[in-house]
Amino acid sequence: MMAPRPLRALRAEWTKLRTLPSTGWLMLLAIAGTVSLGCAITGSLEYAHCESPCTLDLTKLSLAGVRLGQVGIVVLAVLTVTAEYSTRTIQPTLVAVPRRLLVVLGKLGVLAVLGVATGVLAVAGSLTAGRTMLPGNGFTAAHGFPALSLADDLTRRAAIGTVLYIGLITLLGAGLGLLLRDTAGALTGAFALLYGSPIVAMFVSDPRWQHRIDRFSPMDAGLTIQSTRNLAAEHIGPWAGLGVLSLYAAAAVIAGLIAFQLRDAG
Amino acid sequence: MTARESFPRLLLAEWTKLRSVSRWVITLLGAAALTIGLSYLAASGNKTNINEHADFVSGPHGEPVADAFYFVHQQITGDTTLTVRVASLTPEPARRAVRMGSDQMTKLEDPSPFAQPAAGIMIKDGTQPGSSYASVMLTAAQGVHMQWDFDADRKGSARSGARWLRLVRSGNTITGYESADGAAWQKIGTATPKNLPSTVEIGFYVSSPAAVYTTRGGGSSSVGDRPTSAQAAFDNVQLGSGGTWHGESIGDNDRLSEKGGVRGGGRVTEANGTYTVVGTGKIGPQPPDDDMLEAALIGVIAGLMALIAIGVLYATSEYRRGMIRTTFAATPRRGRVLAAKAIVLGTTSFLVGLVGVVGSFLLAIPILRKQGFTPPGFPRPSLMDDSVLRTLLLTAAFMAGVAVVGLAIGVLLRHSAAAITITIVLVLGPLIVGMILPGTSPKWLMYTTLAGGMATQRAKPPTITLAEPWAMIGPWAGIGVVAAWVAVTLGLAWWQLRTRDA
Numbered sequence: 001m002m003a004p005r006p007l008r009a010l011r012a013e014w015t016k017l018r019t020l021p022s023t024g025w026l027m028l029l030a031i032a033g034t035v036s037l038g039c040a041i042t043g044s045l046e047y048a049h050c051e052s053p054c055t056l057d058l059t060k061l062s063l064a065g066v067r068l069g070q071v072g073i074v075v076l077a078v079l080t081v082t083a084e085y086s087t088r089t090i091q092p093t094l095v096a097v098p099r100r101l102l103v104v105l106g107k108l109g110v111l112a113v114l115g116v117a118t119g120v121l122a123v124a125g126s127l128t129a130g131r132t133m134l135p136g137n138g139f140t141a142a143h144g145f146p147a148l149s150l151a152d153d154l155t156r157r158a159a160i161g162t163v164l165y166i167g168l169i170t171l172l173g174a175g176l177g178l179l180l181r182d183t184a185g186a187l188t189g190a191f192a193l194l195y196g197s198p199i200v201a202m203f204v205s206d207p208r209w210q211h212r213i214d215r216f217s218p219m220d221a222g223l224t225i226q227s228t229r230n231l232a233a234e235h236i237g238p239w240a241g242l243g244v245l246s247l248y249a250a251a252a253v254i255a256g257l258i259a260f261q262l263r264d265a266g
Numbered sequence: 267m268t269a270r271e272s273f274p275r276l277l278l279a280e281w282t283k284l285r286s287v288s289r290w291v292i293t294l295l296g297a298a299a300l301t302i303g304l305s306y307l308a309a310s311g312n313k314t315n316i317n318e319h320a321d322f323v324s325g326p327h328g329e330p331v332a333d334a335f336y337f338v339h340q341q342i343t344g345d346t347t348l349t350v351r352v353a354s355l356t357p358e359p360a361r362r363a364v365r366m367g368s369d370q371m372t373k374l375e376d377p378s379p380f381a382q383p384a385a386g387i388m389i390k391d392g393t394q395p396g397s398s399y400a401s402v403m404l405t406a407a408q409g410v411h412m413q414w415d416f417d418a419d420r421k422g423s424a425r426s427g428a429r430w431l432r433l434v435r436s437g438n439t440i441t442g443y444e445s446a447d448g449a450a451w452q453k454i455g456t457a458t459p460k461n462l463p464s465t466v467e468i469g470f471y472v473s474s475p476a477a478v479y480t481t482r483g484g485g486s487s488s489v490g491d492r493p494t495s496a497q498a499a500f501d502n503v504q505l506g507s508g509g510t511w512h513g514e515s516i517g518d519n520d521r522l523s524e525k526g527g528v529r530g531g532g533r534v535t536e537a538n539g540t541y542t543v544v545g546t547g548k549i550g551p552q553p554p555d556d557d558m559l560e561a562a563l564i565g566v567i568a569g570l571m572a573l574i575a576i577g578v579l580y581a582t583s584e585y586r587r588g589m590i591r592t593t594f595a596a597t598p599r600r601g602r603v604l605a606a607k608a609i610v611l612g613t614t615s616f617l618v619g620l621v622g623v624v625g626s627f628l629l630a631i632p633i634l635r636k637q638g639f640t641p642p643g644f645p646r647p648s649l650m651d652d653s654v655l656r657t658l659l660l661t662a663a664f665m666a667g668v669a670v671v672g673l674a675i676g677v678l679l680r681h682s683a684a685a686i687t688i689t690i691v692l693v694l695g696p697l698i699v700g701m702i703l704p705g706t707s708p709k710w711l712m713y714t715t716l717a718g719g720m721a722t723q724r725a726k727p728p729t730i731t732l733a734e735p736w737a738m739i740g741p742w743a744g745i746g747v748v749a750a751w752v753a754v755t756l757g758l759a760w761w762q763l764r765t766r767d768a
Contacts (some may be wrong), residue, residue, distance in 0.1 A: 188575040209311030
């Protein structure tokens with residue numbers, strides 16, 4: 001007996017992604033990028049060079065590699081959608097599953113699962129690396145830095161938040177891909193959206209404007225959840241920051257869905 | 267057909283390919299529009315109040331300068347000659363690292379001849395800070411110099427130790443001399459200060475610039491300074507007319523003495539014709555580190571993204587559509603196709619970039635002037651200034667260079683997504699990482715990656731006192747890095763075109 005239609009659509013998308021060698025490589029790239037930049041940062045920290053009172057946010061620094069690692073997952077998300085257009089696979093896809101909503105939901109579902117899985121591995125790798133390396137650099141419990149642990153509420157929140165961040169970034173990339181149907185345009189747009197604002201913030205000297213940029217840019221607002229110290233200095237609350245990112249992701253996905261429903265599959 | 271005839275045709279063919287894809291034309295126009303639009307919007311996010319609590323005054327040309335020192339002087343009218351011997355100069359040792367507040371800061375070494383402790387003689391248009399002057403001085407570490415009007419500098423001998431100095435005024439020119447023994451004189455240079463009335467102040471002085479300490483990293487930077495003082499002994503003071511010498515501290519020394527400098531800005535004592543002078547302060551250019559031009563060109567980063575996409579697609583779309591086989595059938599010499607593509611794309615991107623940066627300049631500068639970027643801290647920039655022209659042209663060249671790197675990476679990888687991602691990460695990644703890394707370590711990232719090209723947007727000399735990592739290297743170094751990337755990636759692409767099937 002055949003499975004219900006939504007499940008079949010999901011399985012079809014899973015098969016497509018699973019059988020592409022680039023999927024695995026891009027996930028690996030995302031995980032390796034995150035963990036290796038995290039290692040580079042935690043490895044360069046020394047308690048002896050930190051002025052007392054040392055207020056380094058070790059959880060945030062250990063997880064900072066996500067800023068680089070997300071590149072892999074953004075490329076995966078965009079390609080999953082746009083590659084069907086450049087190879088014209090989209091036509092057989094729509095012949096097999098004429099209900100377009102199902103196609104899109106299948107793609108988004110599979111991508112979200114892959115994104116979250118990548119996030120879990122990347123976060124676990126980064127935190128394990130931080131936990132192993134930091135005590136060797138003098139960040140010990142005696143100095144007021146207990147080992148990074150998920151038992152700590154704030155660290156757990158940062159870990160879960162980072163996994164969700166990667167999931168939302170995946171949806172954002174897929175939404176842009178659906179909207180633009182063009183690999184180059186969607187990738188450029190996604191990177192400009194993510195990396196443009198922190199660079200513009202470097203140029204801008206007015207603190208009010210820096211505050212606005214940090215509040216409303218998807219990457220900075222979304223990654224506020226990694227903070228475990230001096231939360232008052234952040235421009236936006238941790239969950240509100242993820243909320244801002246999910247608004248971006250939702251806007252991209254909804255606009256992409258509408259475009260996908262209305263347009264011919266060229 | 268000979269080679270000479272065919273290359274312009276090849277250029278024309280590649281230009282036709284570029285201009286006939288309407289999506290690319292829109293993106294190219296969009297790149298210029300994005301650059302101008304973002305610059306215009308972001309200019310209103312830049313505000314400065316540097317003129318309100320300034321540590322500089324306006325120089326004779328209206329530029330921001332520092333003018334603080336201890337001056338032992340008298341008034342004199344008409345042509346004159348002053349000779350002294352600087353018997354000794356003892357600068358105060360400055361510590362290499364200090365703590366200010368919660369920051370550990372390291373000393374910023376400034377090799378400028380205007381940033382050295384010095385003892386010398388001077389003719390000055392009154393004692394008002396910022397007035398015209400000409401001086402000859404013995405510096406603590408760089409030998410003898412002659413300077414005037416806060417920006418002109420002539421190097422004398424590199425000797426240290428006791429030195430005879432002489433200034434001769436004749437009409438509107440002042441000539442500086444030095445000597446080891448007071449008998450054989452060497453000319454250093456001739457100065458014509460902007461304002462030199464017939465009655466001027468003449469005398470000898472000691473200056474000692476504040477030690478500047480900085481720290482940066484984690485996305486921010488901070489700067490602090492500590493005043494220093496120097497002591498010098500002058501003897502054999504000979505002036506044509508014999509008036510009385512009068513010691514006075516020039517400039518705003520209340521601020522300096524508050525922070526632990528010399529009380530009252532300095533002092534002079536005399537014994538048997540030897541004057542011992544203690545002084546503090548700096549005489550020289552004092553521009554703020556913030557760069558008005560850089561603030562007006564924020565949008566370049568947006569235009570750059572669009573140009574990268576065009577550059578990559580210009581290469582990869584030929585592969586995707588199989589067009590490349592037709593191209594190579596028409597022109598079997600593949601290196602020439604690559605050269606034509608690079609020239610067409612580079613020229614187009616340069617022109618698009620130029621429109622973008624000139625438009626940004628014209629629109630954003632008036633806004634910045636409303637937000638506090640006014641003289642004396644920020645003299646009004648003009649399109650005709652050398653530094654402005656250099657900045658705009660080099661920034662457009664940077665944008666063109668990055669687009670060509672995108673093209674070469676596109677040829678190498680034959681895959682739009684990978685090529686766009688790699689090129690964008692090469693530009694943006696080091697900027698993000700460079701903001702986090704502490705101290706001067708990001709300098710090496712700037713010297714090795716495309717991000718160094720961002721340095722072309724600065725009209726002012728490099729500094730490590732700012733948070734943005736590209737401010738650490740000069741604009742020519744920045745464009746050099748981009749040129750090296752263009753050469754290496756095009757070379758690799760050419761080699762791969764020759765050895766790999768299309």
